[in-house]
Amino acid sequence: MTDTRQVRLMARAIQLAWRGRYSTHPNPRVGCVIARGDDILGEGWHERAGEAHAEIHALSKAGPAARGATAYVTLEPCSHFGRTPPCARALIDAGVAKVVVATMDPNPAVSGRGLAMLRDAGIRVTEGVLAEQARQLNPGFMKRMHCGRPYVRVKMAASLDGRTAMASGESQWITGAAARQDVQRLRAISDAILTGVGTVLADDPSLTVRRSELGDIGDATEPSRQPLRVIADRDARTPCDAKILHGGNVRLFCSSEALVTAPAQDLSALGVSVAGVRWKDNGIDLGEALDALGELGINDLLVEAGPTLAGTFVHERLLDELWLYQAPVFLGSTGRPTANLPLERMADKIQWTVKDQRQVGDDQRLILIPR
Amino acid sequence: MTDTRQVRLMARAIQLAWRGRYSTHPNPRVGCVIARGDDILGEGWHERAGEAHAEIHALSKAGPAARGATAYVTLEPCSHFGRTPPCARALIDAGVAKVVVATMDPNPAVSGRGLAMLRDAGIRVTEGVLAEQARQLNPGFMKRMHCGRPYVRVKMAASLDGRTAMASGESQWITGAAARQDVQRLRAISDAILTGVGTVLADDPSLTVRRSELGDIGDATEPSRQPLRVIADRDARTPCDAKILHGGNVRLFCSSEALVTAPAQDLSALGVSVAGVRWKDNGIDLGEALDALGELGINDLLVEAGPTLAGTFVHERLLDELWLYQAPVFLGSTGRPTANLPLERMADKIQWTVKDQRQVGDDQRLILIPR
Numbered sequence: 001m002t003d004t005r006q007v008r009l010m011a012r013a014i015q016l017a018w019r020g021r022y023s024t025h026p027n028p029r030v031g032c033v034i035a036r037g038d039d040i041l042g043e044g045w046h047e048r049a050g051e052a053h054a055e056i057h058a059l060s061k062a063g064p065a066a067r068g069a070t071a072y073v074t075l076e077p078c079s080h081f082g083r084t085p086p087c088a089r090a091l092i093d094a095g096v097a098k099v100v101v102a103t104m105d106p107n108p109a110v111s112g113r114g115l116a117m118l119r120d121a122g123i124r125v126t127e128g129v130l131a132e133q134a135r136q137l138n139p140g141f142m143k144r145m146h147c148g149r150p151y152v153r154v155k156m157a158a159s160l161d162g163r164t165a166m167a168s169g170e171s172q173w174i175t176g177a178a179a180r181q182d183v184q185r186l187r188a189i190s191d192a193i194l195t196g197v198g199t200v201l202a203d204d205p206s207l208t209v210r211r212s213e214l215g216d217i218g219d220a221t222e223p224s225r226q227p228l229r230v231i232a233d234r235d236a237r238t239p240c241d242a243k244i245l246h247g248g249n250v251r252l253f254c255s256s257e258a259l260v261t262a263p264a265q266d267l268s269a270l271g272v273s274v275a276g277v278r279w280k281d282n283g284i285d286l287g288e289a290l291d292a293l294g295e296l297g298i299n300d301l302l303v304e305a306g307p308t309l310a311g312t313f314v315h316e317r318l319l320d321e322l323w324l325y326q327a328p329v330f331l332g333s334t335g336r337p338t339a340n341l342p343l344e345r346m347a348d349k350i351q352w353t354v355k356d357q358r359q360v361g362d363d364q365r366l367i368l369i370p371r
Numbered sequence: 372m373t374d375t376r377q378v379r380l381m382a383r384a385i386q387l388a389w390r391g392r393y394s395t396h397p398n399p400r401v402g403c404v405i406a407r408g409d410d411i412l413g414e415g416w417h418e419r420a421g422e423a424h425a426e427i428h429a430l431s432k433a434g435p436a437a438r439g440a441t442a443y444v445t446l447e448p449c450s451h452f453g454r455t456p457p458c459a460r461a462l463i464d465a466g467v468a469k470v471v472v473a474t475m476d477p478n479p480a481v482s483g484r485g486l487a488m489l490r491d492a493g494i495r496v497t498e499g500v501l502a503e504q505a506r507q508l509n510p511g512f513m514k515r516m517h518c519g520r521p522y523v524r525v526k527m528a529a530s531l532d533g534r535t536a537m538a539s540g541e542s543q544w545i546t547g548a549a550a551r552q553d554v555q556r557l558r559a560i561s562d563a564i565l566t567g568v569g570t571v572l573a574d575d576p577s578l579t580v581r582r583s584e585l586g587d588i589g590d591a592t593e594p595s596r597q598p599l600r601v602i603a604d605r606d607a608r609t610p611c612d613a614k615i616l617h618g619g620n621v622r623l624f625c626s627s628e629a630l631v632t633a634p635a636q637d638l639s640a641l642g643v644s645v646a647g648v649r650w651k652d653n654g655i656d657l658g659e660a661l662d663a664l665g666e667l668g669i670n671d672l673l674v675e676a677g678p679t680l681a682g683t684f685v686h687e688r689l690l691d692e693l694w695l696y697q698a699p700v701f702l703g704s705t706g707r708p709t710a711n712l713p714l715e716r717m718a719d720k721i722q723w724t725v726k727d728q729r730q731v732g733d734d735q736r737l738i739l740i741p742r
Contacts, residue, residue, distance in 0.1 A: 166717055
């Protein structure tokens with residue numbers, strides 16, 4: 001039975017974990033509370049990969065008082081030596097009497113080992129408290145551990161009549177400053193941002209997180225790096241003076257033919273890594289690209305692309321969430337569409353579940369899940 | 372100074388007035404409370420044109436206790452004999468000591484006369500309490516009194532990518548049952564529904580209020596009649612077996628040429644009135660049509676039309692509200708547009724203010740005001 005104290009203290013641990021939303025990648029966001037009864041003795045959250053895990057921070061705050069206390073952790077404590085010693089061992093050494101865990105380690109190969117280590121040491125273990133809320137902390141980490149691919153969020157911005165620009169191509173920011181700040185935050189929780197060469201050539205975006213535009217991030221840990229920028233560019237046409245190449249941490253996906261002929265020296269001088277992937281008639285083989293990004297440790301992928309690449313994610317149902325920003329304007333029936341999505345019959349329509357709807361400045365933001 | 376008692380009792384009067392939302396047309400919705408201090412002695416609301424006004428109902432409930440009491444009325448009491456005797460006279464005869472009014476009579480020719488009659492009889496008068504909320508009861512009545520035209524609500528239903536049907540014309544209800552019930556309620560607060568002959572020929576709608584589909588209307592007075600159905604049909608092509616012609620109360624706007632050649636006998640046998648209006652290159656002269664509807668006493672006009680007629684209202688900015696229902700689907704970039712709205716330059720874009728946003732079943736409903 002889940003009791004209210006467990007829920008309350010686990011909710012606090014989840015709140016702490018969120019503080020690492022911009023900084024833990026590729027590690028998961030984890031929070032920990034050490035308590036005796038209702039009294040919190042120590043709190044912690046994982047801040048950055050390579051640094052101490054949440055449990056170690058919380059135990060350190062609690063000090064000797066941790067002996068006989070209960071630890072609330074949002075994710076099963078690790079049982080192996082990674083870049084830091086195993087947290088299960090630290091909890092045992094500190095003498096905690098009980099450990100309450102929200103979710104298991106998502107990696108099927110090691111899931112349960114941390115809890116087994118605790119139980120073997122005579123510690124009482126409860127799991128599953130606020131499990132769904134804790135999974136929501138790390139959808140990308142969870143998905144990558146399960147299937148090797150990142151969690152994919154596709155961002156689109158359109159008018160209420162479903163247009164992004166005029167027929168002539170004339171275009172401008174149609175969403176407001178608040179929506180742009182929201183997108184900055186979306187970038188900041190992402191490990192990588194994917195775009196296509198068409199967008200690079202048309203708009204020359206940098207696709208970086210600009211700290212000043214993030215605004216007040218409250219008690220969150222400061223972002224620790226730029227997301228990896230990924231360009232789908234079959235023929236390696238991205239010009240060397242494109243802004244996106246000049247922020248560091250860039251990967252270019254091209255065809256294996258272009259890989260041979262690409263101006264590799266120029267790109268590598270810029271620190272751009274180039275990889276060959278398969279291409280299909282309608283563009284990059286997204287399955288192969290997602291596998292490749294998973295292998296790079298990308299948990300959360302944001303797609304900020306033109307109507308063709310974004311439309312392919314929708315058409316092939318390879319996205320987990322669509323973030324649709326709707327500006328309160330009509331651009332008219334001759335304008336360019338939200339996404340290039342050639343559907344012929346009503347039966348082919350794409351159905352969404354609305355996960356979240358809110359007003360962001362003057363714009364609407366919908367988070368949609370494919371049904 | 373507006374005091375809290377005045378606000379509280381006027382809010383109650385407004386609540387009462389809403390009960391007439393489906394039944395007072397062409398009269399305004401009006402509510403009245405008779406109170407002594409905080410004690411409510413009588414309440415009333417206008418139910419149907421030709422029947423007693425709100426003040427008469429409330430005075431009748433209060434009886435002799437009304438002497439020396441205060442009357443709260445959402446609209447300035449009338450000072451003239453219409454289908455009923457003047458309410459200002461009734462308030463004087465009942466001996467009320469004070470009258471609090473939310474809004475003045477919107478008809479500039481008579482505005483203020485009711486209050487003058489009360490003051491002349493020695494009654495203290497306060498006006499302007501919750502004025503904006505009271506105006507919202509009767510946007511159509513207010514607008515018609517000021518400029519002779521009805522308040523225009525255009526209804527559209529589209530996918531989140533701004534499409535209403537497939538390129539082939541294949542179509543089906545894309546919004547859900549809750550949205551359709553919501554549209555029934557929108558029809559029921561409307562005095563008239565305008566559509567075009569294209570919609571009649573393509574969909575053969577009846578455009579009636581179906582009481583069973585309205586659902587539970589709480590303490591509102593039952594709808595007393597069908598809204599007038601209006602068809603914009605330049606060449607009088609509406610077939611005599613069209614469903615819309617068979618619910619009674621139908622008006623057909625055609626060109627003056629068609630007025631001569633139209634099968635007048637057939638239509639008048641069905642009870643359809645036919646009127647000639649001017650047509651322009653892109654369709655009916657909407658200004659002239661709105662003037663004609665205002666002369667017919669139409670306060671609230673609902674436009675349920677195809678993409679061309681609906682688009683013209685937007686293009687010519689002749690609507691007061693757009694009710695946009697968005698189904699959580701994508702129909703794809705080749706689908707038919709929300710509205711035929713040929714805009715060439717970004718500077719021509721139509722900007723909206725979001726007056727209301729809510730979830731209606733699985734769909735989003737936005738009420739948009741042209742900026």
